[in-house]
Amino acid sequence: MAIEDFDDILPHVGSFGPFQKRILLLSLPVNYFLAVVYMAQIYQTLTPEHWCAVPELNNLELSERRNLSIPMETRDGELVYSRCRMFDVNFTQMDVTEQPNSSWPTKPCSTADGWDYDLSGGMYHTIVSESNWVCDDDWRPNFAQAMFFVGAIVGSLLFGLLADWYGRLPVLIMSNVLACGAGVATGFAKGFVDYVVCRFLVGMAYDLHYMMMYIILMEYVGPEKRTIVGNVPLAIFLTLGASSLPWIAYALADWRLFSIISSAPIAIIVVAWWLVPESARWLVLKGKSDQTLKTLQQCARINKKTVDPLIYEEFQAATLRTYQLEKDNPINWMDLFRSPKMRQRFLIITLTWMVITVVYDGYVRSLAILPYSVFITNSIAGALELPADLVPVVTLDRLGRRWTLMMALSLAGLAGVATGIVPQSSAMLMTLLAMASRFFITIAMNTGIQYTVELIPTQLRGQGTGVVHITGHGATFFAPFILYLVTYCKH
Template sequence: MYDVNYEELLQKGVKKSDPSWKIVSCKNGWEYDTVEVPYSSISTEQNWVCENSALPSTAQAIFFCGAILGGLVFGWIADRFGRIPALVGTNLIGLVGGVATIFCSGFWAFSFCRFLVGMAFDNCFTMMYILVLEYVGPKWRTFVANMSIAIFFTFAASVLPWIAYYLADWKLLCLVTSAPLLFGLLTPWMVPESARWLVSQGKTDKAIGILQNLSRYNRTNVGENIYEKFRISCAKAQKEEDSERTYTVLDLFKTPRLRRITIVLIILWMAISLVFDGHVRNVETLGLDVFLTFTIASATEFPADTFLTMVLDVWGRRWLAAGSLIISGIFSLLATVVPVGIPSATSAILGRFAINISYNIGLQYVAEILPTVVRAQGVALVHIMGYVASIISPFVVYLANISTSLPLLILGVLGVLSGLLALFLPETLDQELPQTLQDGENFGLGQKIWDFPCIKKKEVQSEPQLRRTSFRRASIRESFRGAVRSSMINRSSIRSGKSICVPENQIV
């Protein structure tokens, strides 16, 4: 507040403040406007305003620092000890951090708890996402990956602001949103470990046990001779691949082509994260209340994911990622030149719709391109860089104080440029997930930048009773069949110059 005598100024007829007046801390306390948000927050309870107004933003930055550490830690755990331990761990630390937030009475205690929650942020989702992708066959991969987001994420995110409005207590909201993470502790008894990961670690017998359980559940008869061939081929391949080696995320940068792909993925995901978060924050300029704005922004996920599910396995990942990013950029730029109001708001919402598509393609795309032995660590690294970009997004949106067009201008240019960059990635449609680092290095060789799956001539192949399987050319429009005809078998077959004949009626 200004350190002046207001009575004297009013007597002199001064009714406008002078920025040159001396400023001191507020002496008489604060009254908070509860019209838009009809309940208190930790910021209002702790009076994080005026000279302390930067504390909430600092706490948010600390939250993303936790996300960076969590991505490194749980990515390493997932590749070293398994997907299930990482999934349980990230849910557990999120539960502890969320519940502990309720008892915070100071900034640093609150920031530490948000740091813990940040470690779980996104990781509790991506670990589950990786596990699903490694089990679900290519035929259903897109449907399962995207419709789960379209239905469950969209519904939960849309009702979240109204739960907050109904509870009208930030501590109770923390408890209600954190408690469900407790169910994550039941994961080891409900979800099997990734068979792909087990094979990559040389634990073939455990993988076979899981496959046998799944075949019984699916009421499919698989001959013991198939499992024996699987076991022998995996052992041979593991010996050649040096199964005792410990892989790290640095292995992604040791070969030229895999290094280039990883760098492009990092830049692309940073751009997607920044544009996505920028659009989320910029929606507030539409003039709606915060609860309705959040709901509208979240609801755009459903049509975007539904559309994506319908076309992703037809148009492919690469061109759809590029196209959605470019379209998002075009509509963002269009919002800066059309009249302010309904035209600009409509363009901005369409830009948000397109970036939703890009975001969900990116989630699946990254997990499909990176090889199994470092997939969790690689996905974590890419997402960590996305967190770094997300920290920048509030400052991009803050530029609206200088010019209301600046945020959308930056988001638009970034969307168009990153869309063009996406064309330099390999297409993963109808491709087996790469298992080893060498698979990742060779992935997409022979593809051209203008290859478009939708119009590319499809080769007609016969389907005899006895099919010759090959890691490179096997039909992958089969669901869980690829698990028994593991890429480990096929790599061993290729190296030995032999192929394994698998009877059609003995495949899971």
């Protein structure tokens, strides 16, 4: 068989031997850290149940203070204690055994006195309760999360350029070092600006800190193994990360310590500099045929393969042709709009991906609204990542990409609409529908990733996929604000 591209030489040097398994082994923690980078803020910004603090009543038990000083109000169809108003009476002259009267005047909580927080049920102080980001300031956590996605846009553009100029491996190291450093720094944030800056920097690393390793791994694995290698490890370790993070936060009960302990291990990815090869296709496109050859010879040696020198010579000749062709015919992502068919296809892909990312992010962050332990609901929802990641492995080849994507989006939409229609009193049904919708949107996301790569022409695949992901980050910027609308939606 003639050697025309990198896939053709893989059978000769070994397409899934010890060389590839070493890369796969190091990719496993990267899959876990994807959950850390994306989901850590959930446990940094949990909002405990709260009400106005009344210093004059500090000699009473917490429940007694609330009963005496806080009026009742209707929220989500239930009569509950107000979070942002208190009775406007002189508590120093009041008989503490007196029962509150609903006719008493009320006033907003005093920012000077602050709020009392209910830390029962495993809840702990977060930056929200430390900084009193509640009532008039309850927009701050959502804004910080939106800045995470602004960082993701900036990071995708910046690191994307660096990956084209200097290679995938340096960007893999830089993005993970940034995720580690900014994640640890989050634990030392003293206020709103500090926290937002840290979230922006972590966002810069998001996606590429994982995608660079994914790209390198997929290039060195034979086509017959790519579906399994690309999906199963991600499914297992992303699920492990998503379902274990709630319990790490619960056990530590300290948002600062959680930020440090969950982010610090990302530093282990630095060893990739010595253990992981540079992207073969990047080397080919940059005309670095000698370095590509050394990597292939190392692969053959580790995999214990004997390769005819003529095979290497044929491969080098093919890479030189590819390099010269790219040099003589430079292209960029704007070429995706030159033909009407490709333009239409690319716009549909982009809009679909924007919808998927917004809906997925909304479900990831909305589970805290449900009337159950956030640690239990997030752990169960995290465990659903495993079957949702594995379903496409079966359906993509049997049903096809289009049908799998269409059915997943339709079922996610139906379950999502049903979640909004179900009355608040049916909490269990609402929770099950929300988790079902997240399950299906996760299938749609995994299908969309692969479908996007396959629909974009090979020579435009890197830039085209990058544009799609950046527009997804741009759309997801609005997800925290959409979720914040629940503040104004009273059932």
